Amino acid sequence: MMMNQEAYASNILTGTTCFGMLQDDPRWQVAADRNDLILLCDSNTEKLCLPLLRELLFTDSGVPPCITIQAGEESKCFGTIEYLMRALDQHGATRNTILVNLGGGVVSDIGGFAASIFKRGICYVNIPTTLIGQVDAAIGGKTGINVGHAKNQAGTFYFPIRVCIHPLFLETLPETELNSGLGELFKYAMIGASFSLKQLHTLATNTPGALNDIISKCVQYKEFIVTKDPEESGLRKVLNFGHTIGHAIESSFLDMRLPVTHGAAVAAGIIAETYLSCHLNDLSHQLLEEATGFYLDHFQPLPFEGGTEASVLGFIYQDKKNSKGAINPVLLDKDGHPEWNSSVTADDILHGLRYLSSITH
Amino acid sequence: MMMNQEAYASNILTGTTCFGMLQDDPRWQVAADRNDLILLCDSNTEKLCLPLLRELLFTDSGVPPCITIQAGEESKCFGTIEYLMRALDQHGATRNTILVNLGGGVVSDIGGFAASIFKRGICYVNIPTTLIGQVDAAIGGKTGINVGHAKNQAGTFYFPIRVCIHPLFLETLPETELNSGLGELFKYAMIGASFSLKQLHTLATNTPGALNDIISKCVQYKEFIVTKDPEESGLRKVLNFGHTIGHAIESSFLDMRLPVTHGAAVAAGIIAETYLSCHLNDLSHQLLEEATGFYLDHFQPLPFEGGTEASVLGFIYQDKKNSKGAINPVLLDKDGHPEWNSSVTADDILHGLRYLSSITH
Numbered sequence: 001m002m003m004n005q006e007a008y009a010s011n012i013l014t015g016t017t018c019f020g021m022l023q024d025d026p027r028w029q030v031a032a033d034r035n036d037l038i039l040l041c042d043s044n045t046e047k048l049c050l051p052l053l054r055e056l057l058f059t060d061s062g063v064p065p066c067i068t069i070q071a072g073e074e075s076k077c078f079g080t081i082e083y084l085m086r087a088l089d090q091h092g093a094t095r096n097t098i099l100v101n102l103g104g105g106v107v108s109d110i111g112g113f114a115a116s117i118f119k120r121g122i123c124y125v126n127i128p129t130t131l132i133g134q135v136d137a138a139i140g141g142k143t144g145i146n147v148g149h150a151k152n153q154a155g156t157f158y159f160p161i162r163v164c165i166h167p168l169f170l171e172t173l174p175e176t177e178l179n180s181g182l183g184e185l186f187k188y189a190m191i192g193a194s195f196s197l198k199q200l201h202t203l204a205t206n207t208p209g210a211l212n213d214i215i216s217k218c219v220q221y222k223e224f225i226v227t228k229d230p231e232e233s234g235l236r237k238v239l240n241f242g243h244t245i246g247h248a249i250e251s252s253f254l255d256m257r258l259p260v261t262h263g264a265a266v267a268a269g270i271i272a273e274t275y276l277s278c279h280l281n282d283l284s285h286q287l288l289e290e291a292t293g294f295y296l297d298h299f300q301p302l303p304f305e306g307g308t309e310a311s312v313l314g315f316i317y318q319d320k321k322n323s324k325g326a327i328n329p330v331l332l333d334k335d336g337h338p339e340w341n342s343s344v345t346a347d348d349i350l351h352g353l354r355y356l357s358s359i360t361h
Numbered sequence: 362m363m364m365n366q367e368a369y370a371s372n373i374l375t376g377t378t379c380f381g382m383l384q385d386d387p388r389w390q391v392a393a394d395r396n397d398l399i400l401l402c403d404s405n406t407e408k409l410c411l412p413l414l415r416e417l418l419f420t421d422s423g424v425p426p427c428i429t430i431q432a433g434e435e436s437k438c439f440g441t442i443e444y445l446m447r448a449l450d451q452h453g454a455t456r457n458t459i460l461v462n463l464g465g466g467v468v469s470d471i472g473g474f475a476a477s478i479f480k481r482g483i484c485y486v487n488i489p490t491t492l493i494g495q496v497d498a499a500i501g502g503k504t505g506i507n508v509g510h511a512k513n514q515a516g517t518f519y520f521p522i523r524v525c526i527h528p529l530f531l532e533t534l535p536e537t538e539l540n541s542g543l544g545e546l547f548k549y550a551m552i553g554a555s556f557s558l559k560q561l562h563t564l565a566t567n568t569p570g571a572l573n574d575i576i577s578k579c580v581q582y583k584e585f586i587v588t589k590d591p592e593e594s595g596l597r598k599v600l601n602f603g604h605t606i607g608h609a610i611e612s613s614f615l616d617m618r619l620p621v622t623h624g625a626a627v628a629a630g631i632i633a634e635t636y637l638s639c640h641l642n643d644l645s646h647q648l649l650e651e652a653t654g655f656y657l658d659h660f661q662p663l664p665f666e667g668g669t670e671a672s673v674l675g676f677i678y679q680d681k682k683n684s685k686g687a688i689n690p691v692l693l694d695k696d697g698h699p700e701w702n703s704s705v706t707a708d709d710i711l712h713g714l715r716y717l718s719s720i721t722h
Binding site for chain 2: 078081082085086089113116117118119120121142143144147148150152153154155156157231
């Protein structure tokens, strides 16, 4: 979308004034005046976040009609998308409607995708309510659903007209969800988003409110990357640091019925991929040690068993079955800068997983 | 899609040399060399058009893997899209795969939509095999599926990297299908695509091959319009001339189990909307008479009965239930130029339908 591409560069509003700024947006005003807003919640955010949003954004106007989907990754499927097409129609949505996604990554992925295809595309606003949503999922215009086991197999690059990142929503989160978000912050620190692991450590042991500065830095960093490479032809891949191995770890433990959070899996992936960076790119061992220390301080050790490594490796190759077999994780070069053209072998990955296993036992 | 938007301006190849030009396209060459092409057919085109395509395009290389869907409008649903996501994955499709849609409007609508969302968007080529496909559906980047009774309720604006319009495919068509295409040519003549009804009359009574010049003119005209207004904010709406009433006629007769072709319904819609243009915009009656003559010469009279008019009106308002009730067909102004900001009443439409009914009885 041409119009839409222009929008992403400066569409993110952070801090307690974000909703006032949203209300000043002429597109929002037109839609609000015409009662052309529709909310999307999941079963959690309807209960925990909608009351807060009512106070912060809809005091005067009343809350727009709300469509609610089941919370959880299982909702990321075509069934939900078809349901949303019908629900939007039933609520009288037109090409001028703005869809307002209130929730974490699942809600913004689904809602963004639905907005991108309803009547060939309507505008949407993301209001991320989780830490992962605020620093990652809700920004950058990637939308999508899963098809069978293939994550985000169907989706679009389609940018929200506004993203409102309000710190109060983080107070609705359980500890595990905040910890999961910490995995993504860990990633940003490692790939150079102008804050150190030390700063992150200090803040992570503090209240959620103190995270605001870090969140802004992550958002700015991601915006910078996405502006340069919106459709992930190259540079944007650096945002996947930790995720090649991390995703496989997540799938593998889920498969063993020992589910771990996305953030914990990504944090583990970061450690394995940092190890590979030392091994293959002569990255300094000091950074690996620092990262390992941070990891052990903030994340539960993973329940590695005999066979876990083979299972993770299996998931990495299963995920890649269609790309001629090459595994291309993001690694750090010897100066610590992320690079996205690495190619590694199964043996390399096994070494990384063994390092990970060794430090968590 | 930014990359994609750049592509539409000159992506249409017409005539018997079109496949040679496609083979000269570097994007095509790269994908062909890597066996990264996948064909999409429907149950008709697999039988009737694929053998021809083999001779014209794949003599040296062999035919790529082919996914076949059921022919017919019923395939335009989420079930087919999900099936295609899985089938593309099973055929090893990557972000570099080019999907080649061989068929009429249903195939290019579905295939284009699938291409626009598979792994957040892959390239595709349209090879339209019907007259409607060649002059309308396959060009202009509109993709989509139906949701329940709502036509094209879900879709994208997403442009093919190439459209190959080869005259030989028209010879595979039954007479009714060619006649249906004539409805769209009728539209182009009426809205000013640099050929007259008289020329169209002469050609329509000739062999399909003689239509080539007219097809090129339609394609150029649509390209011109789409380049100026790709996402139908204004100007592009003129391409809907005849369709507001035509679609309702199509739905209404289908509902009465007296199905008429899309082209015949659009042709009837053109007559009714031309009548409205005389009635409301002082368009010259001479043009209405000329159009009426052309219509009666080339289309079967519609089986109007008592109640048909009310039924058509019902479908027009049903279609519009969500747009605050205004009906905005494209009309011709007093100089015969299409305009897209007209607003008409139910009474106006009834008058148009009565005129249509009167000339066909």
